[in-house]
Amino acid sequence: MVNYGGDEVSALVIDVGSSSVRAGYAGDDTPKAVIPTSYGYHRAPLDADSAMTDVAEGAANGNTGKIAKMYMGQFGPSVWREGMEVTNPLSDGLIHDFEPVSALMRHAVVDVMRCNISEHPILVTEPAWNTSANRERMAEIMFEEFQVPAFYIANTGVLNAFAAGKGSALVIDVGQTMASVTPIVDGFVLRKGLVYSPLPQLVHAHARHTLLSPSPLRGGRGIDLFPHQLIANKMPVEANAPPRFALREDRTKGTTDSWRAWYEAREVEEWIQSVAGVMEQGWNEQVAASRPPKQYEFPTGYNAYFASERYLVGEQLFWHSPQLIASNPSVPKTLPTLISESLRACDPELRQVLVGNVVLTGGGSLFAGFSDRLSSELARSFPHVKIHSPGNPVERRYGGWLGGSVLGSLGTFHQLWISKEEWMEHGKAIVGQRCK
Amino acid sequence: MANAADVRSVLDLPSTRKLSVQTARKPDGISRELFSLIGPSSTTLVAQLAKPRLKQKPNLGQGSKIKWEWRPFKNSARTDSLQLRHWTKASAEPDAEYPFAKYNVQPTTFTYSQDEYTRYLDDKEWTKEETDYLMNIVREYDTRWYVIQDRYEYPGGTTRSMEDLKDRYCSVCRKLIRNRPWAGDDASKNVLMSSFNFDKDREVLRKKYVASLESRTPEQIAEEEALYMEIKRLEQNERRFKRERDDLLRTLAGIESGLPDVVEDETPLNLIISDSKRSKKKGGADPDSPATPLISAPRRPLPPKNTAYDLQHCITRTELTPLTSAATKAAHQPAYLRSFKLPFPKASVAPKVTQALAELGVSHTRLVMPTQGNVALLEGLIEAATALVETKKVVDKVEYDIQVLKNRLGMQGPATKMEETDGGMEVDEGGDADGDGEGEGEDGRAQSVVSTRSARSRKHARRSMSISSVDTSATVSTRAGTKRQRRT
Numbered sequence: 001m002v003n004y005g006g007d008e009v010s011a012l013v014i015d016v017g018s019s020s021v022r023a024g025y026a027g028d029d030t031p032k033a034v035i036p037t038s039y040g041y042h043r044a045p046l047d048a049d050s051a052m053t054d055v056a057e058g059a060a061n062g063n064t065g066k067i068a069k070m071y072m073g074q075f076g077p078s079v080w081r082e083g084m085e086v087t088n089p090l091s092d093g094l095i096h097d098f099e100p101v102s103a104l105m106r107h108a109v110v111d112v113m114r115c116n117i118s119e120h121p122i123l124v125t126e127p128a129w130n131t132s133a134n135r136e137r138m139a140e141i142m143f144e145e146f147q148v149p150a151f152y153i154a155n156t157g158v159l160n161a162f163a164a165g166k167g168s169a170l171v172i173d174v175g176q177t178m179a180s181v182t183p184i185v186d187g188f189v190l191r192k193g194l195v196y197s198p199l200p201q202l203v204h205a206h207a208r209h210t211l212l213s214p215s216p217l218r219g220g221r222g223i224d225l226f227p228h229q230l231i232a233n234k235m236p237v238e239a240n241a242p243p244r245f246a247l248r249e250d251r252t253k254g255t256t257d258s259w260r261a262w263y264e265a266r267e268v269e270e271w272i273q274s275v276a277g278v279m280e281q282g283w284n285e286q287v288a289a290s291r292p293p294k295q296y297e298f299p300t301g302y303n304a305y306f307a308s309e310r311y312l313v314g315e316q317l318f319w320h321s322p323q324l325i326a327s328n329p330s331v332p333k334t335l336p337t338l339i340s341e342s343l344r345a346c347d348p349e350l351r352q353v354l355v356g357n358v359v360l361t362g363g364g365s366l367f368a369g370f371s372d373r374l375s376s377e378l379a380r381s382f383p384h385v386k387i388h389s390p391g392n393p394v395e396r397r398y399g400g401w402l403g404g405s406v407l408g409s410l411g412t413f414h415q416l417w418i419s420k421e422e423w424m425e426h427g428k429a430i431v432g433q434r435c436k
Numbered sequence: 437m438a439n440a441a442d443v444r445s446v447l448d449l450p451s452t453r454k455l456s457v458q459t460a461r462k463p464d465g466i467s468r469e470l471f472s473l474i475g476p477s478s479t480t481l482v483a484q485l486a487k488p489r490l491k492q493k494p495n496l497g498q499g500s501k502i503k504w505e506w507r508p509f510k511n512s513a514r515t516d517s518l519q520l521r522h523w524t525k526a527s528a529e530p531d532a533e534y535p536f537a538k539y540n541v542q543p544t545t546f547t548y549s550q551d552e553y554t555r556y557l558d559d560k561e562w563t564k565e566e567t568d569y570l571m572n573i574v575r576e577y578d579t580r581w582y583v584i585q586d587r588y589e590y591p592g593g594t595t596r597s598m599e600d601l602k603d604r605y606c607s608v609c610r611k612l613i614r615n616r617p618w619a620g621d622d623a624s625k626n627v628l629m630s631s632f633n634f635d636k637d638r639e640v641l642r643k644k645y646v647a648s649l650e651s652r653t654p655e656q657i658a659e660e661e662a663l664y665m666e667i668k669r670l671e672q673n674e675r676r677f678k679r680e681r682d683d684l685l686r687t688l689a690g691i692e693s694g695l696p697d698v699v700e701d702e703t704p705l706n707l708i709i710s711d712s713k714r715s716k717k718k719g720g721a722d723p724d725s726p727a728t729p730l731i732s733a734p735r736r737p738l739p740p741k742n743t744a745y746d747l748q749h750c751i752t753r754t755e756l757t758p759l760t761s762a763a764t765k766a767a768h769q770p771a772y773l774r775s776f777k778l779p780f781p782k783a784s785v786a787p788k789v790t791q792a793l794a795e796l797g798v799s800h801t802r803l804v805m806p807t808q809g810n811v812a813l814l815e816g817l818i819e820a821a822t823a824l825v826e827t828k829k830v831v832d833k834v835e836y837d838i839q840v841l842k843n844r845l846g847m848q849g850p851a852t853k854m855e856e857t858d859g860g861m862e863v864d865e866g867g868d869a870d871g872d873g874e875g876e877g878e879d880g881r882a883q884s885v886v887s888t889r890s891a892r893s894r895k896h897a898r899r900s901m902s903i904s905s906v907d908t909s910a911t912v913s914t915r916a917g918t919k920r921q922r923r924t
């Protein structure tokens with residue numbers, strides 16, 4: 001019962017990220033529900049009178065009158081619907097639109113996990129650069145809307161360190177939209193050492209540019225990024241040959257721009273995940289050319305072998321050409337820059353401790369060769385580098401959730417919950433006091 | 437398949453079925469056919485085929501079921517009335533203390549009144565408000581200084597380094613402890629005081645060192661490492677030189693050198709060599725037994741009384757050559773049996789010497805009567821054979837070298853002839869010197885071990901060697917020369 005300091009009170013852990021919302025029981029090793037954060041919706045006709053509004057208003061909080069119906073989860077944005085728009089309530093890792101987020105959390109807990117949300121204490125995660133207004137809003141949703149008995153909001157950096165079994169660590173988190181380096185000491189974020197940049201967005205843009213721009217390798221054409229939902233039929237073709245496919249003409253008219261942007265991003269993402277890599281020892285044209293090319297087939301049937309360009313994509317995380325920096329001064333900083341900036345802000349005594357406890361996490365770090373490259377970059381300036389990078393992709397992608405699961409199932413943690421009673425008594429101020 | 441009964445009936449043997457039925461039952465793990473063939477007689481087989489007995493399963497639950505309950509609990513570490521639920525054994529007490537509440541330990545904090553502040557804690561760098569803020573934040577973050585420094589944001593205050601904060605906090609605590617009435621004894625007060633000791637200047641200096649250690653360039657690090665290795669090497673050399681110098685001084689000047697660890701030989705050497713039985717008998721009555729303090733002291737002749745005694749008891753005495761080396765423990769000789777000290781040829785030439793002796797029909801490994809004379813003879817023989825073998829070796833080598841040089845000269849012009857020869861010789865000598873050095877060392881050891889006679893014979897051998905080969909003797913002198921050079 002008291003083994004390992006655990007005492008499970010059936011708390012739920014909800015981790016809202018840019019790509020997915022993870023929810024599950026504290027004490028489990030994987031989240032029970034993982035749903036995409038992007039959701040589809042139909043706008044109610046603006047000029048229609050209120051009697052005409054959709055019957056399915058329950059899923060969405062319709063007080064703006066804009067969104068008539070939300071499509072979330074497994075059959076959410078990935079299903080083609082006529083006139084369906086797709087959007088994401090997060091920007092740069094922060095929630096900017098809370099209404100769909102509460103709907104997404106409710107969907108994950110109620111519809112997927114089939115839990116009664118008001119029965120469980122809930123632990124929610126937040127990025128280290130979250131604003132206090134955001135966390136108070138989250139607490140408000142929990143207590144006022146979901147009527148939870150207790151609530152806590154924890155930092156993803158700290159939780160990632162806990163998931164790795166460390167109290168002090170340098171957490172390098174590469175997510176879908178943001179890359180951050182967070183020094184953690186004794187379970188506290190050192191705010192002065194926290195640095196982050198939208199580096200993964202740059203990588204994504206680079207990959208998209210690689211695919212779309214006309215290339216002599218591909219017969220002077222770019223690649224069509226149509227999703228399978230829009231393709232009626234296709235024929236197998238040789239590598240690099242022009243694809244032979246037919247679009248579903250009935251759907252082209254009803255496809256919205258936001259859905260098109262979403263599916264193109266998704267096609268690029270899938271290409272990155274299957275093909276892209278990082279050179280372990282730094283960029284080297286010859287070595288990159290000598291690596292075996294990888295074949296990838298797009299939904300149109302077009303397929304090609306990608307050789308050194310697949311390493312150029314991952315290279316964007318570690319190195320930017322001087323021309324790029326000169327042409328765009330606000331280009332996101334590379335990971336080595338972020339790390340050295342973060343360490344420079346820390347006490348000199350702490351640096352060696354942190355570098356010996358590097359925790360690599362986030363789905364964006366799953367490039368082949370990423371951790372090797374990181375250790376070779378760090379070894380240049382530090383003698384004793386140790387990187388903890390879980391080999392299991394679930395642990396790497398959902399490190400924040402996993403740490404929350406660890407924290408929420410500890411017996412000693414239960415004194416930290418903000419109870420409903422405390423919320424009623426102290427109001428929003430209690431969140432900042434309790435969750436340091 | 438035919439079983440034992442069938443065989444018996446075929447051979448008209450009386451049936452034993454009745455008996456077997458009575459005695460044997462088929463054990464488990466053996467097939468029926470096999471059992472009917474071998475019968476109950478083969479016990480070993482049965483033992484092997486018997487089902488293995490597994491260890492008894494542990495009875496973990498003491499046999500009875502345990503009832504668990506989903507029960508609300510109160511956490512005494514909380515200030516509110518939040519009730520969470522968890523699974524507990526139904527047998528557990530409903531209002532027991534929450535087991536994790538005891539980990540909620542509060543650190544001791546210091547508070548002070550306005551009066552105390554003005555009297556003891558006034559500091560021109562700090563206002564009371566900022567000190568209050570500092571004390572609060574230290575309590576809030578439980579003296580985790582890295583976090584405190586990170587979160588320290590006093591509105592309108594100057595930026596404070598971690599050392600500033602630590603220094604202020606520790607000095608406040610120290611002053612409060614010192615000036616307040618103390619309930620316990622002085623020792624515990626001092627212990628508490630010392631736990632708040634903080635030397636700011638030293639900490640700052642240390643941090644500076646740490647920072648400078650990190651800002652080194654790779655070249656600096658490499659240089660530092662090289663210097664470190666160099667100093668280690670120099671230290672080692674220095675030690676070795678000193679040791680060798682001391683050794684030399686000790687050897688040359690003995691106790692007068694003024695160095696420690698000069699070993700005085702306390703018992704006269706001749707006495708040690710003599711028969712153990714006799715030395716026991718004589719005991720302290722011998723006038724010789726008081727130690728001669730210096731090795732350089734002249735050795736007194738033995739009293740004539742002993743000579744008669746020796747003759748009577750067939751005791752032969754061997755006169756040791758006066759040792760030039762220090763009388764250390766290694767040079768000390770206890771009594772020994774002569775047969776233990778049969779001479780052996782050097783290991784490097786042993787096979788050849790053995791072969792040469794075998795040609796003469798002599799085996800040096802086994803001396804039937806190791807009398808003094810025999811041993812001396814054998815030693816002389818071996819020395820001679822060794823010298824012979826070594827001379828042969830040298831001759832072979834020189835001949836070979838001459839051959840090589842001749843070949844080379846034949847290829848090159850006659851102008852370079854002289855140079856080439858010289859170079860060749862030099863190389864030669866080096867090689868020989870090494871070989872001879874070894875020989876000398878070994879011989880030296882032999883000399884200290886065996887009797888004077890052998891030493892004399894050795895001298896003969898040396899002479900004969902020098903006669904037989906000019907080359908070798910030359911190398912010996914070279915060797916000595918190099919040695920001297922190194923010592924100085």
